[in-house]
Amino acid sequence: MRSTLLTAVAALSLVAAPLAQGRGNRQQPAAATVAPDEPRVAAMKTAAAADIDAMKTFTQQMVDSVFSFGELGFQEFETNRYLIEILRKNGFAVEEGVAGIPTAFIGTWGSGKPVIALGSDIDGIPQASQKPGVAYHDPIIDGAPGHGEGHNSGVPLNITAALAVKKIMERDKLPGTLRIWSGTAEELVGAKAYFIRAGLFKDVDVALFAHVDDTMAVSWGDKPNMTGLVSVLYSFRGETAHAAGSPWRGRSALDAVELMDIGWNFRREHLPLEQRSHYVITDGGDQPNVVPRTAAVWYYFRQTTYPKIKELWAVGDSIAKGAAMMTGTELLPTRVLGSAWPQHFNKAVAEAAFANIQRVGMPEWTDADQTLAKAVQKEVGARETGLLAKPPETPAAARMTLATCRGMSPRSRSDTPPTSPACRGTTGPTQSRWRRRLHTRASPRAPRFRR
């Protein structure tokens, strides 16, 4: 699976004031309007950067450790044990098993306002086991899961950042509360809605979210082409029977699953163009001579707004009921396995982060780094341009670069691989992510979706 080739750099920063995300007015791309720092703040930033440089080995060990655990969503036990121990050792009060999820945690340090929540995903991807530093498909363990999307990098990044800031807060007696939380089961969009329901972010002022990428960029505003989704399991129950001896006594739950899928695929022509939907059959029976008593199919319904997601889901429900009627089977209560609202991040925070990106700049890449990046680009059929030496110079440019390089013009939907000049220097790892999505999302037409 060449799709799992490691991508590149880590960095990131998006983000929103409280996590509820909605759609508002589209923001015009504009240059950052962040005032220069006062000397006091500038000195703090210089001190934090020096401290983070001094923590390089610590950071590298966290990144490599979590990579080696490679655990799938809701099963991040080793990852949790490791990260929570580090947080506790550094004075954070950590609550485990939050929101009814055994592998979800939130660690808190400090007191008072503002409350800043630092999030990043922690789960791996099925069949994504891959030797790091190797530019072609070469699994550590064939068929095993692994960190094909770099979710080993974000929480280590947040921990390093928080420890540097904590030191300055202690020194200068700055009020404020830091929270580090786990993006558990992100690949299943399985946890965040439960975090909200449990009230984990009720008193949070700003959430900073980090995700791996091939350059440093921020994101804010409405994203007209970005979908949210609901993930739903449809289970049917029929009657079993010997499929040769007395098939007339049976009612096949698998028939219901197949007819639901056929129904959905006919209906697809008459759905809004922006929808994306796909399914896998998770239970198709035991063996051919036994009429399946149970069967189940798992759908993702993707749309660009909350009401449209609900409409799409209602169509799915009606088709499932129809399939049950046609086959004389029963549709069992459906299960929601995950959900995600369309993204809409905060402009003020994004612009502040972007100014800091300009201050920090990209890492210095060695010849070996560029050789790997180019080899990966070649492997996935992208232009062999290597990694950028400098981050894009305006937030709008960064946004355009990322959007265009992902094959999605910000305003039009295009499924073509990136070809724009704006992509120079960034196509490789982006392309590999694009490929990965082709392989892992069961929807070759939706490379731009983050989940």
Next chain:
Amino acid sequence: MATPLAHKGVTAGAKVQAMTMLDLLTKPALVEAAWNYFRDVQTKDITYEPLIRPDDKPAIELNTGTMDKYRAEMKKYYYDPAKYKTYLEQLGIEYPTVKK
């Protein structure tokens, strides 16, 4: 993602994240601007309603089978920083390896 690309990228990203936290801790106007954007733009026309229903529970049973199948084998490859400087070193990978 356990290569110098990742290590350097995470260090650079951590600096950005730390500096942005310092902005938020020292500039109340920035936090206020974030809240204003939240109220006036992000949630102006829409109220968050969960897609999960009141009776839905986290699907924590997912992936148990796959992890049961592979975990014992994966454990043999957990990174041991006490013995190896990097995970690349532990796996004996020449960096970068670009040809089969």
